[in-house]
Amino acid sequence: MPDDPTRGPLIEGAQRSLEACSIRAPEPRYLVIWRRHKWTILGIGLFLLLDLVVGIAAGVGGVRH
Secondary structure (H helix, E strand, O other): OOOOOOHHHHHHHHHHHHHHHHHOOOOHHHHHHHHHHHHHOOOOOHHHHHHHHHHHHHHHHOOOO
């Protein structure tokens, strides 16, 4: 049915729906920060964990400053 009067508007509506679905929502701020500074955050966390473990080991071993 190439002469169907509803065919054109239906195709146009489908194209608009596809365009609307392809628009991305903005990312949450914490995800942006995590992606940019992931290795810095992990490095600081590992350093603090190491400091905690060494401090506990020194306390248990009786080492005094």
